[in-house]
Amino acid sequence: MSAPSVLERIQALDAYAPGLSIAEIRQRHGLDQVIKLASNENPLGASPLAQEAIRRHAGLAFRYPQGGNPRLTEALARLHDVAPERMVVGNGSDEIIDLLIRMLAAPGEHSLVCCLPCFSIYPIQARVAGVELRRCALREDFSMDFDGLAALADASTRLVFVTTPDNPSGYCPPRADVARLARLLAEKAPEALLVVDEAYMDFAEDESATSLLADGPLPENVAVLRTFSKSWGLAGLRLGYGIVPSSLADGFWRCRLPFSVNVLAEEAA
Numbered sequence: 001m002s003a004p005s006v007l008e009r010i011q012a013l014d015a016y017a018p019g020l021s022i023a024e025i026r027q028r029h030g031l032d033q034v035i036k037l038a039s040n041e042n043p044l045g046a047s048p049l050a051q052e053a054i055r056r057h058a059g060l061a062f063r064y065p066q067g068g069n070p071r072l073t074e075a076l077a078r079l080h081d082v083a084p085e086r087m088v089v090g091n092g093s094d095e096i097i098d099l100l101i102r103m104l105a106a107p108g109e110h111s112l113v114c115c116l117p118c119f120s121i122y123p124i125q126a127r128v129a130g131v132e133l134r135r136c137a138l139r140e141d142f143s144m145d146f147d148g149l150a151a152l153a154d155a156s157t158r159l160v161f162v163t164t165p166d167n168p169s170g171y172c173p174p175r176a177d178v179a180r181l182a183r184l185l186a187e188k189a190p191e192a193l194l195v196v197d198e199a200y201m202d203f204a205e206d207e208s209a210t211s212l213l214a215d216g217p218l219p220e221n222v223a224v225l226r227t228f229s230k231s232w233g234l235a236g237l238r239l240g241y242g243i244v245p246s247s248l249a250d251g252f253w254r255c256r257l258p259f260s261v262n263v264l265a266e267e268a269a
Contacts, residue, residue: 042232046234050269060264072261073087074087082213085246091239093226093229096225097195111153113160113192114135114160115162118163131158136148146184160185164201165200186219196223213243227241
């Protein structure tokens with residue numbers, strides 16, 4: 001008797017490689033002091049207010065969180081002045097990325113478009129889902145070729161990922177360029193969702209000039225992702241959120257694993 005074999009496309013994957021923890025670095029290299037930059041964690045740590053909220057609610061660790069985390073989604077909706085029914089939260093924005101791919105793209109039928117290089121979770125989860133992956137190289141100055149991205153999209157394309165400011169290049173395209181890409185995709189790939197990953201938007205020099213959230217209602221073919229892992233200093237609690245079309249938010253809550261955002265993450269946020 002033998003164990004079931006793993007799918008070939010999973011065996012062929014290069015797994016996501018997280019940055020080593022400080023304890024691992026100390027042990028591996030025999031160092032006493034380590035300044036870690038590899039994972040873009042906030043070196044100032046979590047807010048004292050968030051830490052106090054965790055301590056205050058630690059006694060609730062035996063309770064499940066409320067389904068759908070409504071207090072959190074309503075607070076985030078107020079923060080960004082959007083309808084609560086468009087807000088989704090997940091176990092890091094990674095969970096939201098994974099669910100969007102699995103919700104929208106069928107294996108062997110649909111395609112996903114992203115840059116080369118880009119945040120590795122996009123191509124990894126595309127391959128996990130068995131979705132065709134199409135990639136457009138960054139220009140020599142590390143700017144994004146939005147016309148090239150749009151040219152790779154067609155009727156089979158269900159998702160196009162753009163990170164702004166970009167990881168790993170740091171390039172931050174003007175908001176007008178991202179809005180233009182959304183219009184191009186609406187014409188060329190009418191079933192595609194443009195996912196704008198704004199994990200690092202808090203570090204942009206002028207958010208009002210770069211974020212689509214600063215320009216009124218989002219186009220219907222756009223989703224914007226944010227995270228508490230970077231500037232908010234809560235990487236260890238795993239919490240991300242997205243503003244998506246309300247029809248997709250309904251599907252998200254149907255397929256998200258129950259209670260993936262825990263009580264302490266919710267209270268800290």
